[in-house]
Amino acid sequence: MPGVQEPQVITIIGMRGAGKSTLGKEAAIRLGLDFVDLDEAITSACDGKRPPQIVAESGWDYFRTVEADCYVEAVTQAKAGGTVIACGGGIIETDRGMELLRAQWPVVMIDRHVDDIVGQLEKTAPGAPAGSGGQNHRASLGEHPRATHTRRMPKYLEVLDFRFPVVKGEADLESLTRCFVRFLHRCLGYQPLQLVSDSFFVTVTLPEYVEVSPELLRSVAHGSDVLEFRVDLLASLEHSNIVQQVAAVRRATAGTPLLYTIRSTEHGGKFSGSEKEYFELNQLGLTVGVELLDLECTWDSSKINDFVSRKGSTLLVGSYHNFDRMPDRAELAETFRRCSLGGRAAAAKVVVKGGSREDNWIVQEVGAAEVPQGCAFIGLCLGEGGRLSRVLNQVLCPATHPRLQVGAPGQLTIQEILEARRRLSLLGPSRQFCIIGPWRGQGGSASSSLCDLQARLCANAFRELSLPHICFVEPAETVVEAQRLLCLASCGGAAIVGPLGQDLFPSLAGQASEIAGMAGCMDCLVRDKDGVIKGECVAAQCLSARLQGLGLSVGAGGRAGLILGQPGRQNPMSVRVVLSGLASLGIGRCLMVKPQASDAADVKSATFLLDRSGGGQLGFEVSDCSGGGLRVDSVGTEGLAAEWNQRNPGLRVVKGDRIVEVNGAGVTEWPGSPPGCVATVSKNSAALLEQLSREQILNVKALREPQGSPPGLEHLDDLASVASMTDIDVVVLADVFVSAEEIRAVTPLLERLKPIVVEMAWPPSELAASGTTQSSESLLAAARKAGCTIVEGPEMILDQTCSLLEAWTGQAAPRQSIAKALIAEVGKLGAAPPKYLLKAAGTAWA
Numbered sequence: 001m002p003g004v005q006e007p008q009v010i011t012i013i014g015m016r017g018a019g020k021s022t023l024g025k026e027a028a029i030r031l032g033l034d035f036v037d038l039d040e041a042i043t044s045a046c047d048g049k050r051p052p053q054i055v056a057e058s059g060w061d062y063f064r065t066v067e068a069d070c071y072v073e074a075v076t077q078a079k080a081g082g083t084v085i086a087c088g089g090g091i092i093e094t095d096r097g098m099e100l101l102r103a104q105w106p107v108v109m110i111d112r113h114v115d116d117i118v119g120q121l122e123k124t125a126p127g128a129p130a131g132s133g134g135q136n137h138r139a140s141l142g143e144h145p146r147a148t149h150t151r152r153m154p155k156y157l158e159v160l161d162f163r164f165p166v167v168k169g170e171a172d173l174e175s176l177t178r179c180f181v182r183f184l185h186r187c188l189g190y191q192p193l194q195l196v197s198d199s200f201f202v203t204v205t206l207p208e209y210v211e212v213s214p215e216l217l218r219s220v221a222h223g224s225d226v227l228e229f230r231v232d233l234l235a236s237l238e239h240s241n242i243v244q245q246v247a248a249v250r251r252a253t254a255g256t257p258l259l260y261t262i263r264s265t266e267h268g269g270k271f272s273g274s275e276k277e278y279f280e281l282n283q284l285g286l287t288v289g290v291e292l293l294d295l296e297c298t299w300d301s302s303k304i305n306d307f308v309s310r311k312g313s314t315l316l317v318g319s320y321h322n323f324d325r326m327p328d329r330a331e332l333a334e335t336f337r338r339c340s341l342g343g344r345a346a347a348a349k350v351v352v353k354g355g356s357r358e359d360n361w362i363v364q365e366v367g368a369a370e371v372p373q374g375c376a377f378i379g380l381c382l383g384e385g386g387r388l389s390r391v392l393n394q395v396l397c398p399a400t401h402p403r404l405q406v407g408a409p410g411q412l413t414i415q416e417i418l419e420a421r422r423r424l425s426l427l428g429p430s431r432q433f434c435i436i437g438p439w440r441g442q443g444g445s446a447s448s449s450l451c452d453l454q455a456r457l458c459a460n461a462f463r464e465l466s467l468p469h470i471c472f473v474e475p476a477e478t479v480v481e482a483q484r485l486l487c488l489a490s491c492g493g494a495a496i497v498g499p500l501g502q503d504l505f506p507s508l509a510g511q512a513s514e515i516a517g518m519a520g521c522m523d524c525l526v527r528d529k530d531g532v533i534k535g536e537c538v539a540a541q542c543l544s545a546r547l548q549g550l551g552l553s554v555g556a557g558g559r560a561g562l563i564l565g566q567p568g569r570q571n572p573m574s575v576r577v578v579l580s581g582l583a584s585l586g587i588g589r590c591l592m593v594k595p596q597a598s599d600a601a602d603v604k605s606a607t608f609l610l611d612r613s614g615g616g617q618l619g620f621e622v623s624d625c626s627g628g629g630l631r632v633d634s635v636g637t638e639g640l641a642a643e644w645n646q647r648n649p650g651l652r653v654v655k656g657d658r659i660v661e662v663n664g665a666g667v668t669e670w671p672g673s674p675p676g677c678v679a680t681v682s683k684n685s686a687a688l689l690e691q692l693s694r695e696q697i698l699n700v701k702a703l704r705e706p707q708g709s710p711p712g713l714e715h716l717d718d719l720a721s722v723a724s725m726t727d728i729d730v731v732v733l734a735d736v737f738v739s740a741e742e743i744r745a746v747t748p749l750l751e752r753l754k755p756i757v758v759e760m761a762w763p764p765s766e767l768a769a770s771g772t773t774q775s776s777e778s779l780l781a782a783a784r785k786a787g788c789t790i791v792e793g794p795e796m797i798l799d800q801t802c803s804l805l806e807a808w809t810g811q812a813a814p815r816q817s818i819a820k821a822l823i824a825e826v827g828k829l830g831a832a833p834p835k836y837l838l839k840a841a842g843t844a845w846a
């Protein structure tokens, strides 16, 4: 395997009916990549003929040649940003196809259960001739899909780099897609896992995961950075079984990373197979893209080295267990060094049978002294007497859960360990702060470039302040995914970029600052010393402070602001931010040109009827809502809800709806918001959930906040009305692109009223537009010419980053060095830094 790199081409293979085109296309959209469906490419290369027609007219050999040629062409044409190519199921049928795939990295197989593939093919075209595979628009082999699956599987396994298993019976396409996108993201090393203080893994000791309730898995994962997937404890070590179990845990746990462990009998586990089997099973772990993998260091060193060279983006934990005795310091030191795999392990783990109380300290001391920089250590003593070592062990501490059997003698729960650390004032110094944002391809590239920028600036600032914290970007789309990150013991807070800041609001409303409360959204979350998550809206706060600093006094009532750009299209949150920032100064009105079309914008409540007596999944995800009821986190593209939406476009169930009543059972009292951001289900919601899971016919009532038009926002029907306005104090650019038409319409207003013009967008519009016709006509240029006071985008970013850091750390932010870093960032975009940045950096005086 060529290792971790940004691939130009991601090739997707697997049986027809596995979901290659559907998942491949969705993943491409979310990751911002191009997408090629090879069947489509073949059709356009053959004058619009579909594969079955090509086969019927010209035979299989011809078809396979065209198929391989089209694949080569697609690879050659792949753009530098990256392309996902979904192949036909039969590309592996020829030697040439196999050869082409062997030369590519990464080749990803979608491994859907054979029963589901057969079901899918039959469903797509019921009554299709036997052996047609049920799909008359695709080429058929004249054999049953089950036989094709058996014959092709070894070939797929030979060429794949990664295998994405789909749990049998999976019907929720939306949750599957999220799983797949996260899988690709991790396999390709876009987002390496970070190891910090107060991080844990819970050892899951279950014999199987498919049949257990997802609720149990979610509860076990709650607060755990990683789940240890103990392969050796599974009821069957058949590869096909293992991959199904992996799929089941991933499906249930909203992205909790896995540590794949095959613990052999002499290390206290149940694996008693050969060395060959051990490495084969571990290889399977790499192909299913586990985030971490435990490698016992007592196996043959050349085999270990060989394996380490193939690890890709999976992090390794080199491990050693001695259940019989306490080694002396020299032996311990040597063992830690060995477990660090020559510096290539992410963590070295040594677990021994301690004797005295002092041994708990010794394993920690030796671990800290011996592992190379960049490698964490786990040093533990087993049994009752070794519990102290678990309290002392800071990074990736193994733990159990009250609902599980312990994974080793002496294991404690995360709560027990944290409680002991709190009492002993031993909570670790490093905290993780994540920038939670949309997937790269979603919400526009501006959002992801803003996420990356914030993460770099904050990481720099932590270094400057000599704080051991880390900052990184983590994509999340749903409240549940975000909550997974926020409930970690090592989480110090987060920044939220994009609409999730509004989605998260209901569950944290009780902990919102005044301005965040006014905005109805939050962009900065801080965990206080009691573990409670507080919500702030730094963008609104900074806008308000900046305008005040420019002399816009509090109590400017009766005046108005004008928002330009189309923020609502990608981020309805930014409108709320501007509104609350201005409202805090007493500007209660805001005008925006061109209302954005939003789903059922003014429906206040909706009732929908779902009937599952004919089978099928509901097809939506809910989470508990502190405002009472269940919040709809996502609506899948398949299932009863999707069908309802299709049949009743005016009464659609949409993300953000709050279910308050099911079959007459409703929310009777309004529970307060839970402390922190705990995804537990309150009593009332439990009653709703029960109805949802038990009843066949569901009459569901949901409340909906009108979207896109928060109070105080007025939409202007046409641009011409801008010309006659008389009361505009502030103009805010809430989007990078302001049309030339808008600029022309607004210019007379700028000249007449000389409002303050604030840019709340990244990258700065003048830079984003450079090279296009916009640069000469940029709104900021017009404002400058009209003599308005201007606040440029990077200036707002500087303020917001400082406020974010101050909220997170409670310390003054290193403003000067953040300004320097921003100058470099602006430079990367090919522009000269604005004067105020130079001034803030102390390098020039404007």
Ligand SMILES: O=C1C[C@@](O)(C(=O)O)C[C@@H](O)[C@@H]1O
Pocket: 203, 228, 230, 261, 263, 268, 294, 319, 349, 351, 380, 382, 398, 399, 407, 408, 409, 411
């Ligand atoms: O290596 C370890 C640590 C452990 O043995 C413990 O002592 O907690 C538990 C195992 O599941 C894990 O693989």
